[in-house]
Amino acid sequence: MKLYTYDRAPNPRRLAMFMQYKGIAIETQQVDLMKAEQLGEQFRAINPAQTVPALLLDDGTLLSEVIGICTYLEELHPDRPLLGTTALEKAQVISWDHRLFTGMVIPLADMLRNSAEAFRNRALPGPYDFAQLPELVERGRLQLHCILPELDAQLAGQAWLAGDGFTFADIDLLVAVDFMAWVKESVPAECTHLKAWYERAKAELA
Structure with missing residues (x-):
């Protein structure tokens, strides 16, 4: 099998961390x-969707979604x-x-791709041209600041996001929090549980 990727981008980075943690x-x-x-x-010719990462299996099957590749x-x-x-986990x-x-x-991708000059007429990934919609920048920011307190509350009583152990979640x-810097956003100071979790997660992957 062969992996086509671009390590700096958020989606490929999710897969890279998964593989690193498992020693793949x-x-x-x-x-x-x-x-x-x-x-x-x-x-x-390899991936008509023109996105990365893409995993080409030995039999010619292509997997082009991160969660599918990880599964x-x-x-x-x-x-x-x-x-x-377990089924519940x-x-x-x-x-x-x-x-x-x-x-x-x-939302973060919307903020980036609908504001940066580099994405003019490329506001969505893939083979088609899409015009930027500035309204999506503010909506993305609103979505982001809704979910951060929810995540902080989730992590108030547990070490990891999806249960007792460190997982792909x-x-x-971690990748999403780091992605925030691309649009000049950061975790609010009052989200202390999320900030503490971030340090644990970085240490787990070190």
Whole structure:
């Protein structure tokens, strides 16, 4: 199998941390998003959606969503599980992953892609051109500042986001918090539980 990715970007970083934590090594090729290599014919032939990461399996099957790739790799490499081991744990991890993606990652991406000059007429990833919508910047900021206190409250009585142990939900939250800096946002000072969790999560991945 071969992984096509771009380590600096948030979605690829989620997968990179997952693989690092579990000690998974895969042949990897960087697709430089800053040079728009994902839009070239060579990569389009591999992934028509023109997004990274993309995992090409030996039988030609392509996995192009982070959660799908992680689910596949977790089955192949069950040690140091990150997606839960019981039915309830798995449900909790996936639920938080979805909540973070819709409540943090997408709003942050909206803020970035609808304001930065580099994304003019490229406000959504993929093969199509979409105009920027400045209104989405403020809406994204409002969404972000709604979910942060919710996360702080969730972490008030527990060490990790989705249960007793460190999981992929914590990786996703760590990446999302770091992504905030791309749009000049940060965790509010009053979110003390979230700030303490952030230091624990960084130490867990060190």
